[in-house]
Amino acid sequence: MVSFDEMHRRSLEDPEGFWAGAAEAVHWHERWDRVLDASDPPYYRWFSGGKLNTCYNALDRHVKAGRGDQTALIYDSPVTDTVRHYSYSQLRDETAKLAGAMAARGVGKGDRVIIYMPMVPEAIMAMLACARLGAIHSVVFGGFAANELATRIDDCAPKLVLSASCGIEAARIVPYKPLLDAAIMMAVHKPERCIVLQRPQERCELMAGRDEDWAEVMATAEPHDCVPVAATDTLYVLYTSGTTGQPKGIVRDTGGHAVALTWSMRHIYDIKPGEVYWAASDIGWVVGHSYIVYAPLMYGATTVVYEGKPVGTPDAGAFWRVIQQHKVATLFTAPTAFRAIRQQDPNGELLRDYDLGDFRALFLAGERCDPDTLEWAQEKLGRPVIDHWWQTETGWSIAANCLGVEALPIKPGSPTRAVPGWDLKVLDTDGREMAPGTIGAICGKLPMPPGTFPTIWGAKERYSKTYLREYPGYYQTGDAGYLDEDGYVFVMARTDDIINVAGHRLSTGAMEEVLASHPDVAECAVIGVADTLKGQLPVGFMVLNKGVERPDAEIVKEVVAMVRDRIGPVAAFKQATVVPRLPKTRSGKILRATMRQIADGESYKTPATIDDPTILDEIDESLQGIGLAQRQA
Ligand SMILES: CCC(=O)SCCNC(=O)CCNC(=O)[C@H](O)C(C)(C)COP(=O)(O)OP(=O)(O)OC[C@H]1O[C@@H](n2cnc3c(N)ncnc32)[C@H](O)[C@@H]1OP(=O)(O)O
Numbered sequence: 001m002v003s004f005d006e007m008h009r010r011s012l013e014d015p016e017g018f019w020a021g022a023a024e025a026v027h028w029h030e031r032w033d034r035v036l037d038a039s040d041p042p043y044y045r046w047f048s049g050g051k052l053n054t055c056y057n058a059l060d061r062h063v064k065a066g067r068g069d070q071t072a073l074i075y076d077s078p079v080t081d082t083v084r085h086y087s088y089s090q091l092r093d094e095t096a097k098l099a100g101a102m103a104a105r106g107v108g109k110g111d112r113v114i115i116y117m118p119m120v121p122e123a124i125m126a127m128l129a130c131a132r133l134g135a136i137h138s139v140v141f142g143g144f145a146a147n148e149l150a151t152r153i154d155d156c157a158p159k160l161v162l163s164a165s166c167g168i169e170a171a172r173i174v175p176y177k178p179l180l181d182a183a184i185m186m187a188v189h190k191p192e193r194c195i196v197l198q199r200p201q202e203r204c205e206l207m208a209g210r211d212e213d214w215a216e217v218m219a220t221a222e223p224h225d226c227v228p229v230a231a232t233d234t235l236y237v238l239y240t241s242g243t244t245g246q247p248k249g250i251v252r253d254t255g256g257h258a259v260a261l262t263w264s265m266r267h268i269y270d271i272k273p274g275e276v277y278w279a280a281s282d283i284g285w286v287v288g289h290s291y292i293v294y295a296p297l298m299y300g301a302t303t304v305v306y307e308g309k310p311v312g313t314p315d316a317g318a319f320w321r322v323i324q325q326h327k328v329a330t331l332f333t334a335p336t337a338f339r340a341i342r343q344q345d346p347n348g349e350l351l352r353d354y355d356l357g358d359f360r361a362l363f364l365a366g367e368r369c370d371p372d373t374l375e376w377a378q379e380k381l382g383r384p385v386i387d388h389w390w391q392t393e394t395g396w397s398i399a400a401n402c403l404g405v406e407a408l409p410i411k412p413g414s415p416t417r418a419v420p421g422w423d424l425k426v427l428d429t430d431g432r433e434m435a436p437g438t439i440g441a442i443c444g445k446l447p448m449p450p451g452t453f454p455t456i457w458g459a460k461e462r463y464s465k466t467y468l469r470e471y472p473g474y475y476q477t478g479d480a481g482y483l484d485e486d487g488y489v490f491v492m493a494r495t496d497d498i499i500n501v502a503g504h505r506l507s508t509g510a511m512e513e514v515l516a517s518h519p520d521v522a523e524c525a526v527i528g529v530a531d532t533l534k535g536q537l538p539v540g541f542m543v544l545n546k547g548v549e550r551p552d553a554e555i556v557k558e559v560v561a562m563v564r565d566r567i568g569p570v571a572a573f574k575q576a577t578v579v580p581r582l583p584k585t586r587s588g589k590i591l592r593a594t595m596r597q598i599a600d601g602e603s604y605k606t607p608a609t610i611d612d613p614t615i616l617d618e619i620d621e622s623l624q625g626i627g628l629a630q631r632q633a
Contacts (some may be wrong), residue, residue, distance in 0.1 A: 060604030141284025231255020249457030421449025
């Protein structure tokens with residue numbers, strides 16, 4: 001048995017040998033010419049010359065290997081009171097038919113397809129059908145507003161949109177179709193067609209000439225075979241928040257993704273083919289792409305598609321019910337889900353109603369895991385609770401405790417160590433490596449391992465500027481933190497204006513753009529303040545134009561509605577306050593970090609460059625007005 005240290009060392013000393021070995025677990029239509037193409041640094045490509053098909057790896061190969069009857073997907077939807085099982089054969093057949101229907105409508109290799117769907121099996125078929133054709137999908141999370149969908153439509157110019165009449169949240173039905181119609185109306189690019197899944201909970205109107213009913217389309221569809229694509233071809237584009245309202249289309253290539261994700265199932269999650277693996281996330285996020293859809297299926301495990309919440313569907317025992325009923329071996333979710341469960345069932349009493357005999361480990365990611373939550377989950381579950389760290393950009397773990405290699409001691413607050421393929425350094429502003437225990441910018445030495453993003457869709461310059469330029473030879477993660485003496489990673493904060501709300505990555509810059517567009521707002525700032533359930537919540541500060549005499553509360557109500565309308569309910573923007581001035585440096589930079597420290601009740605030093613220190617008192621007072629500040633200067 002190779003130790004973790006040995007495996008990590010080998011991955012860095014001989015990356016080509018290491019990943020070529022891992023690539024043997026993937027089916028290739030043509031083998032690669034080069035494992036790592038390093039001819040154009042700082043841009044690297046994995047498995048160039050190779051050809052494969054991700055859908056073939058996820059479905060057909062298991063059927064051909066005689067495992068067609070094994071359950072591939074369990075759809076568990078407490079909000080519709082449904083549990084449905086799909087075998088690998090059934091999922092392959094449905095996916096092949098959908099791919100055939102798409103091909104009959106002109107979708108082929110390299111075409112983009114937007115998927116705007118709730119957590120239903122058809123959404124997974126939609127992703128796999130794109131992969132089958134070599135078309136590029138871009139899944140948009142249902143909690144985003146029409147404007148966000150329109151931005152993505154314009155950026156990736158899809159030929160087709162696959163959608164549904166509605167999503168179902170714990171307390172309400174969310175009609176998707178009006179949002180889709182509004183988005184297409186707003187967008188400059190017009191997709192040729194939309195195929196819409198009519199859900200019985202709320203059917204929708206179809207637009208003649210553009211929209212088609214999913215069931216009717218499938219009734220006449222002919223199955224389509226897998227189209228081999230280059231390993232370096234794009235499998236999908238997934239948008240993530242940037243520092244402005246223009247999101248970044250993270251590009252995922254085909255070959256590196258298949259290799260890294262397949263490898264991760266055994267080595268990180270310690271899963272065996274045939275076991276049940278559940279990522280309680282949403283296909284709109286990278287965790288959903290990687291660990292609801294691609295990794296478990298490529299590896300031959302059974303995946304769970306859960307349309308529900310950790311609480312309220314119907315109670316805080318929902319996760320334990322799913323684990324027991326489907327014999328889940330590993331659960332992967334966000335810490336906020338466990339904070340929600342703990343809030344409602346602090347003593348874990350509901351756990352006693354269920355038998356979790358098959359359950360081996362809980363993995364957490366999506367936001368920093370506070371030691372309190374980790375320790376609570378560990379104590380109540382009596383299983384290893386593994387915090388791991390990754391990003392939309394990387395597609396899989398940067399740091400983790402690789403249970404399938406060697407379980408390392410857990411240090412609460414740390415996602416353990418850089419996984420094989422990642423050489424992490426903490427750098428100061430001059431690019432010098434910092435001593436253990438000292439906070440700086442966490443950076444990964446190039447090349448990044450397979451599965452990580454080779455570029456931003458249509459924006460190579462933005463890719464280079466955002467991630468590669470500040471620290472030459474490194475990927476700048478945008479996270480700040482430190483490594484301890486044992487090489488454990490501690491991720492402490494973002495170095496940009498991204499905040500993390502219930503595991504959802506959001507840009508305060510994008511929210512500021514919305515606030516600034518209100519006619520009465522002269523200037524504004526949005527910061528993320530600590531929240532016991534969601535980790536962080538956005539709070540807005542507005543300076544009004546001279547002469548505005550309308551009540552503050554009215555303006556606050558309007559900007560709250562504007563953010564919900566333009567970004568979406570997922571932003572959870574519910575608090576804002578009017579202030580006389582914003583604290584700034586003498587050069588005019590808004591002191592957002594100090595404002596956040598005041599809001600969080602942290603002790604802080606008045607910045608030496610502040611223009612007028614008395615403004616901090618005004619911020620404190622305003623925060624107290626909305627029940628937030630406990631000043632500790
Ligand atoms: C595993 C790592 C990751 O994948 S992180 C990304 C995924 N994050 C998670 O899975 C975190 C788990 N968190 C949760 O389950 C919830 O956030 C908990 C903690 C239960 C709170 O629920 P809730 O109060 O509804 O907040 P929320 O953040 O889920 O939603 C905020 C508002 O957005 C809405 N929303 C959410 N998802 C959708 C969707 N798919 N389609 C349409 N709307 C959606 C919610 O209804 C909520 O709206 P409202 O403000 O209550 O009206």
